[in-house]
Amino acid sequence: MATDGFLIFENVTKRFGAHAAVDGVSVGVQKGEVFSLLGPSGCGKTTLLRIAAGLETPDEGRVWLDGEDITDLPPERRRVNTVFQNYALFPHLTVAENIAFGPRAAGWPRARIREEVDRMLALVQLTDQAGKKPRMLSGGQKQRVAIARALINQPRVLLLDEPLAALDLKLRQRMLVELDLIHDEVGITFVYVTHDQGEAMGLSDRIAVMNRGRIEQIGRPAEIYEAPRTGFVAAFIGDTNFLEGRVEEHLGDNYCRLGVEGFPDIECFNDTGRPPGEPVCLSVRPEKIRISRERPEPAPHVNVVPARVADAIYLGTHTRFWVRVGRHRVAVWQPHARFLLDERPIRWGDEVWISWHGDDGFMLERFSGADAALVATPPERIGAANGGVAP
Amino acid sequence: MTADHLRREEWAVTLPSLGWLLALFAAPTLLVFAVSFRPADPYGGIGAGWTLATLREMARTPLGPVIARTVRLSALTTAICLALAIPCGTCLARVAPRRQAVLLLLVVVPFWTSFLIRVFAWRMLLHPEGPLKRVLVTVGLADPHTQLLYSEPAVLLVMVYTFLPFAILPIYAAAEKFDLALLEAARDLGAGPWGAFVKVFLPGIGRGVLTATLMVLIPALGSYVIPDLVGGPGQDMLGNRIAQRAFSDRNLPQASALSAALTLAALAPMALAALVQRRPPALEAAARKEAA
Ligand SMILES: Nc1ncnc2c1ncn2[C@@H]1O[C@H](COP(=O)(O)OP(=O)(O)O)[C@@H](O)[C@H]1O
Ligand SMILES: [Mg+2]
Numbered sequence: 116m117a118t119d120g121f122l123i124f125e126n127v128t129k130r131f132g133a134h135a136a137v138d139g140v141s142v143g144v145q146k147g148e149v150f151s152l153l154g155p156s157g158c159g160k161t162t163l164l165r166i167a168a169g170l171e172t173p174d175e176g177r178v179w180l181d182g183e184d185i186t187d188l189p190p191e192r193r194r195v196n197t198v199f200q201n202y203a204l205f206p207h208l209t210v211a212e213n214i215a216f217g218p219r220a221a222g223w224p225r226a227r228i229r230e231e232v233d234r235m236l237a238l239v240q241l242t243d244q245a246g247k248k249p250r251m252l253s254g255g256q257k258q259r260v261a262i263a264r265a266l267i268n269q270p271r272v273l274l275l276d277e278p279l280a281a282l283d284l285k286l287r288q289r290m291l292v293e294l295d296l297i298h299d300e301v302g303i304t305f306v307y308v309t310h311d312q313g314e315a316m317g318l319s320d321r322i323a324v325m326n327r328g329r330i331e332q333i334g335r336p337a338e339i340y341e342a343p344r345t346g347f348v349a350a351f352i353g354d355t356n357f358l359e360g361r362v363e364e365h366l367g368d369n370y371c372r373l374g375v376e377g378f379p380d381i382e383c384f385n386d387t388g389r390p391p392g393e394p395v396c397l398s399v400r401p402e403k404i405r406i407s408r409e410r411p412e413p414a415p416h417v418n419v420v421p422a423r424v425a426d427a428i429y430l431g432t433h434t435r436f437w438v439r440v441g442r443h444r445v446a447v448w449q450p451h452a453r454f455l456l457d458e459r460p461i462r463w464g465d466e467v468w469i470s471w472h473g474d475d476g477f478m479l480e481r482f483s484g485a486d487a488a489l490v491a492t493p494p495e496r497i498g499a500a501n502g503g504v505a506p
Numbered sequence: 507m508t509a510d511h512l513r514r515e516e517w518a519v520t521l522p523s524l525g526w527l528l529a530l531f532a533a534p535t536l537l538v539f540a541v542s543f544r545p546a547d548p549y550g551g552i553g554a555g556w557t558l559a560t561l562r563e564m565a566r567t568p569l570g571p572v573i574a575r576t577v578r579l580s581a582l583t584t585a586i587c588l589a590l591a592i593p594c595g596t597c598l599a600r601v602a603p604r605r606q607a608v609l610l611l612l613v614v615v616p617f618w619t620s621f622l623i624r625v626f627a628w629r630m631l632l633h634p635e636g637p638l639k640r641v642l643v644t645v646g647l648a649d650p651h652t653q654l655l656y657s658e659p660a661v662l663l664v665m666v667y668t669f670l671p672f673a674i675l676p677i678y679a680a681a682e683k684f685d686l687a688l689l690e691a692a693r694d695l696g697a698g699p700w701g702a703f704v705k706v707f708l709p710g711i712g713r714g715v716l717t718a719t720l721m722v723l724i725p726a727l728g729s730y731v732i733p734d735l736v737g738g739p740g741q742d743m744l745g746n747r748i749a750q751r752a753f754s755d756r757n758l759p760q761a762s763a764l765s766a767a768l769t770l771a772a773l774a775p776m777a778l779a780a781l782v783q784r785r786p787p788a789l790e791a792a793a794r795k796e797a798a
Contacts, residue, residue, distance in 0.1 A: 170690050190693040191701075203691035207709040216705075217695040268696065 121146035121304055122167065122195075122272050127176035129162050136162040137173070138328035144272070149298055149305040151315040154325030155351065160308040161200070163325075164274050167306065168197045181271055191220070196265035200276040202257045204249035210260050211236065211245040217268040235263040238297065255286045262297065272304045279314060291317055312352050316340070324348045326486070346482030349398040356404075356445050357482055358397040362389050370416060370473055373397060377441025381418050382473040395478040401446040403475035406436055406461060407468050416473035424465045436461070438469060445469065535769060542763035550756030560759040564767075569747075576743040577771075579658070579733075580726035583665040587673040587722045588715065590666075595677030595714070596707075599684070610678075613671050621668070625735050628664045629655060632736065656738035664732050669725065673718040680714025716779050724772045744768050 118125060120143025129137040137159040144150040152160040165171040167178060169190035177186045185193050196217070204213050214235050218228045236242045239259035249257055258278060265273055278294070279287045295318055298305055309315050315322050316336040323333045324347070331345045343349035346357065360375035362385070371385040375397065383397060405411070411419055422438035422445065436447040447469055461467055542560055545553035598609055616624060631638050632655040642648035654660060688710060692702035708715070730745025737743075742750075744764060751761035 168694055170694065189698075190690070191696045191698055197691070197694045199687060199691060201687065203685070203687045205688060205691070205706055205709075207712070216692070216697075220692075220696040220701055220705075264695065 118143040120144050121181055122306065123177075123179040124163065124166070125177045125179065127163070127166060127173045127178065129159075129166060129171060129173050135328050137166065139176075140325075140328070140330055141176075142323055142330055142333060144304060144306055145321075147302055147304055148320040149307055149318050151307045151309060151319040151322045152325055153309055153312060153315040153322050153351075156310055158325045159328040160310075160325055161276055162328075164197070164276050164306065164308050167272070168195055168274055169193050170197075194268075194270050195272045195274055196268050196270040197274040197276065198258075198261045198265050198278050200278070200280060202249075202261040202281075204257055204260055204264070206249055209246050209248055210241060210252070213249065213260055214264045214267055216264060221268070231267055235267045238266070238300065239263045254282050255290060258282065258290060259293075262294075266297070266301060266303070270303060272306060274306050274308075276308045277310070278307075279309075279311075287314075294318060316352075324351060326351075343398060343477060343479065346396050346398065346479040347486045349477065349479060350482060350486065353400060354446060354448075355398045355400050358399070358443075359481065360395060360397060362391050362393045362395060362478070364391050373478070377443055378420055379418075381476070382416050383476040383478055384474045385478065387478070389478055394481065396481050398477045398479055399471055399475055401435070402433075402448040402450065404445070404447045404469050404471045406438070406447045406449050407470075408459075408461065408465065410468050411470050417470055418473065418476075419468055419470045422467055422469050424461060424463055424467055427461065427463055434461075438467060440469075538762045538769070539766050541759055542766050544759050546757045546759045550758070552758055560763045563760065564763050569744075572742065572744055572747055573771075575658075575741065576727060576745075579662060579665065579743065580723055580729075582662055583669060583726045584673075584719055584723045586662075586666045587670050588677075588718060590670060591673035591677045591718055592708075592711075592715070595674050595679075595711075596681045598674070598678045599681035600686075613674050616671065622731065624668070625664060625732060628660075628667070628736060632660055632663075653738075655736060656741075658737070658741055661733050661737045661741065664736050665726055665729060668729075668732065669722040672721040672725075676717035676721060677711060677714045680711035680717075684710045713783075716783065720776060720779060723775055727772050728768060744771075 118141050122144040124140050124142050127137055127140045128135060140159075140163060152163060154160055162171060166173050169185070169188055169192075173186065177184055179185065180193065180195065205216065208216065211232050214232050215228050218231060223231075232245075233242070236245055239262060241256060241259055241263070244252065244256060249260065252260065258281075261278070262273075262275075275294075279290050282290060291314060294305075298318075307315070307318060319336055321333060321335055322339050324331045324339060326347045332339055332343065332348045334342075339348060340352050343352065343355075349355045350357075358373075358375045358378070358381070360373045360378075360381070363372045363374045363380070365371050365385065366382065369384060369386050370382055371389070371391075373381040373383050373395070375381055381397065389395060410421075411417070413419065420440055422440045424436055425439045425444065426435075426437040428435045431451075433448050433450045436449060438445050438447060541552060543556050543558065545555060545557045545559060547553040598606060598613075601609065630636055633639070634653070634655065636654070639648065639652070639654050642652075642654075643650055648654075684707065688706050689702045692706040693699070697705060728745050730743060730749050733741060733743045733746055734749070744767070748761050748764045748768070751757050751764060755761075
């Protein structure tokens with residue numbers, strides 16, 4: 116086993132026809148953590164989850180649970196349970212009978228089943244709905260039945276496939292908190308599939324960002340956001356600007372100088388040691404860039420660039436600016452931490468300065484237009500491909 | 507819209523079909539019931555006045571064996587049809603759409619030929635000199651003296667053949683609507699393939715199975731052509747007795763009395779089905795109130 120962990124996918128590939136839905140995925144989920152599979156629709160999240168559940172057999176690779184190779188075990192013999200995307204509650208059974216399904220199949224004694232069902236009903240706050248059929252329940256209630264029905268079996272790993280996708284926004288936020296509480300209470304390992312970065316960031320201990328059947332990056336939410344390792348991750352999680360350019364020279368202390376057409380020299384952290392001459396895509400998040408009327412005091416490693424405001428949207432907590440540098444558009448989010456009305460606001464057409472620290476830029480491989488189609492808010496694109504993606 | 511409005515509208519929509527049922531089903535049935543209490547006249551018609559003579563006469567004839575045979579054959583036919591139709595209907599629902607169209611066509615294609623002709627075809631197949639017998643004797647599965655035609659198994663075979671499509675179609679329709687993700691959920695929760703089938707799939711297509719049961723059992727109870735053509739002497743069913751009373755004896759009240767008995771016998775399973783289908787009303791009402 117190359118990867119370690121409690122639930123391990125080792126080089127797992129699953130093809131449907133010629134198309135690889137999951138393509139050589141290796142990942143280890145640690146015991147007790149909430150691990151999210153995050154990626155756009157169709158990237159293979161559900162397929163990977165179904166492979167863990169035993170509902171899909173991988174074409175290549177192995178799956179390990181707690182040191183045991185479970186690749187060839189049928190679903191009923193795996194100690195994992197799934198909360199299905201559309202809940203898949205049994206329509207002919209009541210809430211209590213749905214929850215009791217697993218224990219009955221496992222042949223628990225009657226008294227224990229009753230006791231555990233009651234405990235689960237209390238855990239998901241559905242005690243008063245125990246006798247109802249699923250079709251009488253609201254979306255949020257169905258959701259909780261699905262969770263209770265899975266949890267009662269005391270699985271080693273609980274697999275959740277977009278459990279909140281069918282709920283409206285308010286309910287989604289509440290259920291997210293509830294899921295977090297339930298995880299704290301039962302302490303079971305969660306593998307959580309979602310295409311919603313907000314859910315993944317809020318709930319997860321670690322996130323694996325998937326794209327086209329592959330895992331692009333695994334890390335804690337802050338790592339994924341602050342230090343994306345691929346252009347896709349930078350664009351999929353949060354918003355970002357992409358500046359296409361070229362490494363010019365190394366400056367020592369792990370910094371390098373970048374040339375971007377229309378910009379003065381840009382300094383950037385270069386821990387990956389990209390050699391001079393290499394074409395790169397510099398990702399800078401809009402909220403890391405500062406905007407001001409006056410030229411900021413020069414400071415080490417800080418890039419200062421003159422610009423002109425092309426658009427400004429005031430959103431209360433912050434203002435979103437789009438500024439022009441030469442023929443490029445750059446997004447800048449300016450937070451409002453102080454009383455704003457005493458200041459002279461920056462308006463459309465103003466000449467301004469934008470600045471960011473060299474540590475806030477990430478040099479990534481070039482970002483493809485096909486990837487841009489998969490992300491909710493396409494990044495501001497600078498350089499040769501500018502104009503390909505509308506802001 | 508209020509519940510009252512809804513109810514009134516429901517009535518308006520149901521009324522035409524209700525009238526149709528009354529005129530073409532309920533009224534003739536009641537007529538048949540009524541005729542059982544009229545005397546027979548010597549010319550094959552219905553005499554004047556009312557009498558219990560027919561019922562007394564019917565009570566004297568030993569109908570026990572005929573009723574037993576009718577119920578036994580019908581129940582067996584239903585059971586075998588269901589046993590065949592559940593796997594067939596399920597497979598039909600799960601194959602690729604293009605194949606499905608072809609297979610469905612194969613299920614209904616026999617209906618393009620007259621029922622009588624198909625039963626006669628079975629007579630040829632089962633004939634002592636027929637192909638089936640010869641094959642069975644050649645393979646050594648039957649000795650040359652076995653009688654295929656004019657036997658109770660032959661009646662059963664042809665009945666199953668005749669009613670099978672009526673079982674397959676409703677079960678196919680139910681299986682088509684069944685959400686296969688439920689089977690995965692059952693497996694995920696620890697049920698084996700068989701457990702998932704019995705505890706989730708069968709209840710899921712329950713209505714289809716119920717419809718199939720009624721569609722086979724009720725006409726099977728009334729069948730008389732099949733036992734007449736492929737059954738042996740002394741193997742007639744209630745249907746044959748009715749035909750005999752009506753056509754040979756020309757005694758309409760007696761035929762009516764037997765028909766009434768058969769109708770009551772056929773209504774029994776339907777009433778039972780209706781009882782099974784009705785959900786516990788108290789629970790439903792309470793749940794609806796809470797949902798509102
Ligand atoms: N049973 C299947 N047959 C054929 N293709 C499938 C099947 N299941 C999934 N796929 C394909 O595999 C890819 C990944 O699907 P899925 O794992 O459901 O993605 P996600 O859950 O990330 O949206 C998609 O392109 C999808 O069309
Ligand atoms: Mg999915």
